Amino acid sequence: MAKANNKTSLLFNLLLLISAFLIFSMAESRILVAKSSPECESVVGVLSGDTCSGITQQFGLTAEFFGSVNPNINCDALFVGQWVCVSGTA
Template identity: 90%
Template sequence: MAYNKTSLLFNLLLLISAFLILSMAESRIPVAKSSPECESVVGVVSGDTCSGIAQQFGLTSELFSSVNPNINCDALFVGQWVCVSGTA
């Protein structure tokens, strides 16, 4: 089968178009972010602070914050559960 220049150019453009469409589709696939995994929790008691709990359990403030992403350290309340062991 003999191809003329127009057919060859058309097939090349078709191949490039397919490649671009696939690469754009792959870039729109959301990448799942890992969520924190908690292994152990404690209940807040009167006088507790985030930094005090972190220090008591040998955690850095960064690790404490990462395993407790929804904790507002300025508004801890007695009985609130906080994670003291886990992975971010």
């Protein structure tokens, strides 16, 4: 009878450990997913001759802020008519 109780206890502890691990894993993934994405409040269209540094100077932005509200921008390949964000939250 003692062996049956030991096996039951071991099984219960193992299930408890696995459950705790799964709960922790799900909580961690929610924390990683909960990161906010940039939100743009104002955009401008790129004009001929515009550069990222020129746009940041024109609107009084830092390069870091400009990059954070325009995460997918390629400053080496701006094109006329492209929308860039100049105000928002990073």
